[in-house]
Amino acid sequence: xxxxxxxxxxxxxxxGFAQAGASHYPLxxxxxxxxxxxxxxxxxxxxxxxxxxELLYALGxxxxxxxxxxxxxxxxxxxxxxxxxxxxxxxxxxSFEAVVNKRPQLVTVQFEWMVGPQGAVGTRQQFNELNIxxxxxxxxxxxxxxxxxxxxxxxxxxxxxxVYKSVSxxxxxFDVQDRGAALNADLKARLDHARQQLADKDLSKTSALFxxxxxxLDTDPYVAGREGVADFMLQTLGVRNVVASNEEWxxxxxETLAKANPTWIIIARMDRRRFPADDHQKKLEFLRNxxxxxxxxxxxxxxxxxxDADAMQAGIRLFRGLETLSSAFATGxxxxxxxxxxxxxxxxx
Numbered sequence: 001x002x003x004x005x006x007x008x009x010x011x012x013x014x015x016g017f018a019q020a021g022a023s024h025y026p027l028x029x030x031x032x033x034x035x036x037x038x039x040x041x042x043x044x045x046x047x048x049x050x051x052x053x054e055l056l057y058a059l060g061x062x063x064x065x066x067x068x069x070x071x072x073x074x075x076x077x078x079x080x081x082x083x084x085x086x087x088x089x090x091x092x093x094x095s096f097e098a099v100v101n102k103r104p105q106l107v108t109v110q111f112e113w114m115v116g117p118q119g120a121v122g123t124r125q126q127f128n129e130l131n132i133x134x135x136x137x138x139x140x141x142x143x144x145x146x147x148x149x150x151x152x153x154x155x156x157x158x159x160x161x162x163v164y165k166s167v168s169x170x171x172x173x174f175d176v177q178d179r180g181a182a183l184n185a186d187l188k189a190r191l192d193h194a195r196q197q198l199a200d201k202d203l204s205k206t207s208a209l210f211x212x213x214x215x216x217l218d219t220d221p222y223v224a225g226r227e228g229v230a231d232f233m234l235q236t237l238g239v240r241n242v243v244a245s246n247e248e249w250x251x252x253x254x255e256t257l258a259k260a261n262p263t264w265i266i267i268a269r270m271d272r273r274r275f276p277a278d279d280h281q282k283k284l285e286f287l288r289n290x291x292x293x294x295x296x297x298x299x300x301x302x303x304x305x306x307x308d309a310d311a312m313q314a315g316i317r318l319f320r321g322l323e324t325l326s327s328a329f330a331t332g333x334x335x336x337x338x339x340x341x342x343x344x345x346x347x348x349x
Contacts, residue, residue, distance in 0.1 A: 023175040031169070032112075032141035034124060036133040041175045042105035048094065048121060049110020051315025052137055052166075056108070057082045058316050059171060059179045066102040069094040070110065072309040073317075074271045091272055096122040100130060106173065109136045110313070112146040135170065138162040139229070139314030144248075151248040154227035160191070160236075163314050183316075190319035191236070194326040198237055201330060207240040208264040209257060209298075210312060212249055214277035217286050220251040221277065230266075230312050233322055237329060239264070258292050264334075265298045266325070268309040280306050305334050 028037045044066045047053040053068045054076065062082025067089040075083040089098045093114055099107060099121065107127060109115040115122055115134055127134050140146070143156030164184045171180025210224035224230030225245035234241050242260035243252055265287065270278040277283055287293045287304065298304060305328050311321030328334055 021177065023172050023177070027173065029135070029169055029173060031134075032136045032138060034134075036135060038106070038133060038173055040105075042133075042173065044102065044104050045106040045108065046089070046094075046099050046102050046104040047108045047110075048099070048114045049108070049137070050310050051110045051313050051317075052108040052135075052170075054079060054310075054316055055166060055170065058183055059167070059174070059176055061174055061176070062086060064174065066104060067094070067099070069099075070114065072268075072270050072272055072313070076317075092274065093120045096126065100127075100132070104132055107132060107134045108170070109134060110140065110315075112136055112140050112152070116146060118147070135173070137314060138165050138169075149247040149250070153247050154225075157227040158229050158232045158314070160232065163187070163318065166314075187316065187319050190323060194319075194322035195236065197323075197326040197330045201238075203238040203329060206238075206264070206329065207242050207260070207262045208234055208266055209242050209260070209262040210266045210268075211277075211283060212268045212309065212312065213270070213275045215275055217277055217282060220253045221257075222249040223252050223257070224248075224312070225250050229314050229318065233312075233318070233325060236322060237326055239329060254290065254292050258296050261297055263298060264303045264305060264328070265296070266305045266307050268312060269306050270309045272309075303328075303332075303334055 023041065025040050026037050028035050042064060045056070045064050046067045047056065047065060047069065049070045050072055053065070056062065056065060057079040062079070062085065065086045067087045069088065069090040070093060071088070071091055089102070107115065112119070114120050115124060115127070115136065117123065124134050139158065139162040140152070142162050143159065144152050144154050146152035164187070167180050167184050167187070171177050210230040212222045212224065214221040223243050224241065225243050225247045226241055227246050228248045231241045242257065242262045243250065245252070267280055267283045269280040272278055284304065287299045293299055305325060307321050307324060308317055311317040311324070324335060
């Protein structure tokens with residue numbers, strides 16, 4: 001468990017505030033408009049997506065995981081003990097067979113493009129036919145059309161409540177509601193702390209750009225559009241996103257981005273290597289050497305923040321990412337060139 005969360009869980013339990021009622025089975029959860037029924041708390045689960053994996057680790061449920069997949073960053077050190085006992089089915093998307101062969105009683109899914117109408121792994125119907133419940137993180141289905149755009153298009157702004165909902169519902173599914181209440185309390189405290197650091201700052205003229213990756217360094221980058229998770233982070237801190245698209249991660253030309261001249265550039269640090277620009281060092285080299293990007297004020301003045309890629313997703317790292325950005329915006333100085341959270345340790349299965 002997260003150290004702060006473990007302490008908070010103890011405090012809340014002692015005070016009686018976290019004494020949630022026990023789950024009653026069979027339990028039916030409405031998940032993205034699809035009812036999922038659980039005869040009992042799952043004993044074997046498979047996760048497709050790092051956000052859901054680390055959320056279950058934060059709830060102390062690593063012992064229930066039979067396999068994980070789709071990792072952007074290495075596991076957080078505080079979860080290493082749990083993670084060391086779980087098989088990595090794939091660094092990216094696993095096969096349908098690999099998931100089913102683990103005989104899961106639950107499959108948690110971070111992105112609908114993994115398990116959905118056009119799922120890279122399979123459809124929810126395919127899993128349902130095998131009596132395997134699936135749980136799609138609400139952050140990727142509520143207020144979003146995943147059939148439009150490469151990574152989906154927001155029909156409504158991302159709501160942080162969808163993360164809290166994931167925590168509460170998964171805690172209910174596994175009958176650990178006390179842990180869910182304590183974790184949500186910790187996450188909300190982190191968000192409040194990030195806001196408070198900027199309480200006396202005027203950021204009305206401050207803008208930012210999130211660069212996630214690029215299919216090739218010579219092509220247009222994948223950047224954060226409006227209304228998604230990354231944009232929520234900026235709005236929470238009172239900073240304007242220079243990208244106007246409602247797509248989650250649209251491609252935009254560097255000439256256009258350079259003309260917008262954001263105050264800050266936030267780049268994703270990844271341990272996966274699907275694209276050349278997954279390497280944040282290559283991103284930095286590009287920004288500092290390209291004839292267009294090296295003229296941007298953020299590059300010339302060193303206002304580049306390196307943030308773990310999964311801190312730009314709807315999971316527990318989002319809150320740490322908010323605190324990192326808040327500190328940078330408050331001081332006007334980017335953190336040192338390392339992970340925005342803490343050093344990470346890779347689990348080699």
